[in-house]
Amino acid sequence: MRKNWPVLLLISFLLVGLALPLATKASPPGFYIEVLLGGLMAGVLYSLVAMGFALIFKASGVFNFAQGAMVLFAALAVARLSEAMPLGVAVVLAFAIMVVLAWLIERLVLRPLVNQEGVALLMATLGVTYFLDGFGQTVWGSDIYKIELGIAKEPVMILDNVFQGGILVNKEDFVAALVAALLVTALSIFFQKTSTGRALRAVADDHQAAQSIGIPLNRIWVIVWSIAGLVALVAGILWGAKLGVQFSVSQVALKALPVVILGGFTSVNGAIIGGLIIGVGEKMAEVFLGPVMVKMFDLAGGGIENWFAYVLALLFLLVRPEGLFGEKHIDRV
Amino acid sequence: MQESELPEGRLREAARSSRIGAPILAVEGVSLSFGGVRALADVSFDVREHEIRAIIGPNGAGKSSMLNVINGVYHPQQGTIRYLGRTHHDMDSHEVAQSGIARTFQNLALFKGMTVLENIMTGRTLKMRSSLLLQALRIGPALREEIEHRTVVENIIDFLEIQAYRKTPVGRLPYGLQKRVDLARALAMEPRVLLLDEPMAGMNVEEKQDMCRFILDVNDQFGTTIVLIEHDMSVVMDISDRVVVLDYGKKIGDGTPDEVRANQAVIEAYLGVSH
Amino acid sequence: MLYRENGQFKSSYAADLQMLPIAQDRWLMLALVLFAFVAVPFLVSDYLFLSILIPFLILTLAAIGLNLLVGYCGQISIGHAAFMAVGAYAAYNLVLRLPQLNFLIVLLLAGLIAAAMGMLFGIPSLRIKGLYLAVATLAAQFFTDWMFARVKWFTNYSSSGSVSTAAVELFGWTIDTPVKKYLFLLAVLIVFTLIAKNLVRGRIGREWMAMRDMDVAAEVIGIRPVYAKLTAFGISAFYCAVAGALWGFVHLGSWEPLAFSLTLSLNLLFMIIIGGMGSLLGCYFGAAFIVVLPIFLDQAPLWLGIGISTATASHLALMIFGALIVFFLIVEPHGLARLWAIGKEKLRLWPFPH
DSSP states (O other), X not given: OGGXXXXXXXXXXXXXXXXXXXXXXXXXXXXXXXXXXXXXXXXXXHHHHHHHHHHHHHHHOOOOTTXXXXXXXXXXXXXXXXXXXXXXXXXXXHHHHHHHHHHHIIIIIIGGGTTSOHHHHHHHHHHHHHHHHHHHHHHHOSSOBOOOOSOOOSOEEEOTTTSTTOEEEOHHHHHHHHHHHHHHHHHHHHHHHSHHHHHHHHHHHOHHHHHHTTOOHHHHHHHHHHHHHHHHHHHHHHHHHHHOBOOOHIIIIIHHHHHHHHHOTTOHHHHHHHHHHHHHHHXXXXXXXXXXXXXXXXXXXXXXXXXXXXXXXXXXXXXXXXTTTOOOOOOOO | OOGGGSHHHHHHHHHHHHHOOSEEEEEEEEEEEETTEEEEEEEEEEEETTOEEEEEOSTTSSHHHHHHHHHTSSOOSEEEEEETTEEESSOOHHHHHHTTEEEOOTTOOOOTTSBHHHHHHHTTGGGOOOOHHHHHHTOHHHHHHHHHHHHHHHHHHHHTTOGGGTTSBGGGSOHHHHHHHHHHHHHHTOOSEEEEESTTTTOOXXXXXXXXXXXXXXXXXXXXXXXXXXXXXXXXXXXXXXXXXXXXXXXXXXXXXXXXXXXXXXXXXXXXXOO | OOSOOTTXXXXXXXXXXXXXXXXXXXXXXXXXXXXXXXXXXXXXXXXXXXXXXXXXXXXXXXXXXXXXXXXXXXOOOSOTHHHHHHHHHHHHHHHHHOTTSOHHHHHHXXXXXXXXXXXXXXXXXXXXXXXXXXXXXXXXXXHHHHHHHHBGGGGTTOXXXXXXXXXXXXXXXXXXXXXXXXXXXXXXXXXXXXXXXXXXXXXXXXXXXXXXXXXHHHHHHTOOHHHHHHHHHHHHHHHHHHHHHHIIIIIISEEOGGGGSHHHHHXXXXXXXXXXXXXXXXXXXXXHHXXXXXXXXXXXXXXXXXXXXXXXXXXXXXXXXXHHHHXXXXXXXXXXXXXXXXXXXXXXXXXXXX
16 A cells, blocks of 8 residues: 555646646636546547557557557548448448458567567567558558548537536537447457457466467457457547548557556556546646646747657656556566 | 595585584575465574575475575565674665675576676676776776676686687577576676575586586685575585475475485475375 | 688787777778778768768767667667757757857767756666556657747747757868768767777676666676666767757758657667667668668669659658568567678688588
């Protein structure tokens, strides 16, 4: 219990920061809630990407830096394919492509490197990211593409009798949150109730033990990567619908890193919580802390959200490296 | 025939026992657990200066953990370690190294990216004092130091007869030679107490004889106190002065090799008891 | 039969400890250095200087910095361009506000400032390693990106956010032509390479490598992890800072904060992966590779008579890049330097097969 005080300190610090704008009346409550919701929605999207990370890491110990590139690739696939066929078909086709892609990555990149340490794998997946970047743009083109989900894009005003001015909410964001929740529930059920899911968990715990009871490791890994591909597809569609599909590695892939740091590399639930914390924290910092800092330090504009997630992750790394829900290691000599 | 029955063996024993001094290292009531697993339970024994003390016991008895505690790699939940007159609740690796305790590892722990020479030179690191700037320019004191310590390391290499391999990356050496490099690296620290974790594991008869000879020579020539974990009973009986027996983390025997060999509890631990 | 050590016996440890104990190596190095200083200025066009040699020299220096940390000490950093940025902006501000300082002193001071920052950002490495540390270094990258873009003092309140510098003046020389730049950078690189070589084969180098290979055993021997790691971060940052200052002043002339972005950090990392981690020679190989590859990819279609648009070429470059990284990691994780070493070993035996 002694060792937990830095974490508690950090969390209370964050909560205080969260409450400050309301407490100091620096902003009308309606606006505050808008920002909060916006942060939560962004957080949901981060979580979706991070879930893919956590899944793969959990099952195979590989940190798939290329997850973000996979998300974008999937999104591009859907966007371009849906120009030539109905959306539903495009999605199914894109999923098939993602599965093949996942299988190829596992086969060509990860299997040969299975004995190297994490850093080599990280760099290899970085290489894959670059490759997918170039390949995606070659195949699908490098303009910005749209994904039409058929959801109205205009924000809706709600609760204008409770808060002055009401709160603007995006329908798309709601759908995204809903889908994310469904996905998480589905995955939970899959892991707990089905035999494949249990096999996956066994592999995650101990590869060799799992092998010794007859679980086919390679097939399991393909399944894991396919699920990650599915998650990437969902994330890609939602993200693409909201923001338009374009390649920018920093945005997507890298932001998921702080998320899994906060949540714990091996925890899907952690990815969700971490994503929400990062999403909210970023938005809050940008909107409320930003102007304060600009005034205090005479800065040329905000942009705090560029580093907030990482610095937060850094602080968490110093006090709780295994994340909120991850597992601790013990090094034996 | 036992070594101790031969005239030379008896002379050697006599010579050794006359050299053995006062206790230099003592563990008292040390208990160590990992999560729910009890690695050591209330273990106490001492080690006298210049002696060769063996720690034996079945697999998983906690022998390596005991060495790790002495080294400061693990921190015991209870108990103290007394070394050179000072009592510690847990040991700090750096302090331990500085005050003259060195060790070898069961799984080698050599620096695979470096040559034999470089590995042994790392053992000299505590004795090298020149500043970064001088090292960067490699002049004066820094260069002299390199040469000086290189000379010491070469003497150790001669002593352990690994001259031919000094520029070979350690990863390429056969297991027996790697163990010698591990020992050389520990010796490079000029320790007062040398902790050896299964130095003869995986060796054939000749390699074991060589290793025994080295260990005895180290003890004879440099007076180094040796604490030795070993499974090979004949080795233990031959070269150790006193023996500690651990089983399931508890001490079940402590005394000279003959005493321990006759100890009923020890026999039961190794051979099992019919219930 | 050429490359043999026969007859070259050393009769003292000092002789054996030389940087280049084999005589043929010494001759080769001498010839190479002479060639680089004397012949190259006459043989190479200005375009080649500006587009290949000058970036190559500076990036090699930065790669050495990163390699000391990642390849020798085993700590990961994917945000090292941050220290290049620190060096560049520190040098800029020093030259601006203390114009009487000799440029070499400016480089030194910029390096020291970055070293301090390096040690600060190295503190997480005391508690975390591997992937976790990688994320911490990203924090350094993005934070410095933001800092130099937003804190106006650093850019001297420039409205566009970018800064420009005059040509470097050193001991009465103005370093403005490509040849002069090349010679200056070559001299700096050689000095810094020698220093790095000395560090790496001395006590600190061994401590770094011990930390990389097995940190628990290293502690037991008496190596202080804090000292080893923080010196690695500090010295590595120093090198990158000097490289950054040179990049800004000598190569670019003027730059905006994006000049030291994550892309540059990742490029540095790829340089040392492809060139060879834990090898100074590898830094040279890796930097050369990274500098030449895009140009090659641009020109190759023209030589082959295939016309492709620049956009496609850059996408292709990304793909080849990514594929090469994976290839090297799988096939030869020790990079081009290892391939070179294997070649040398074969040469020692030549013409015999073994």
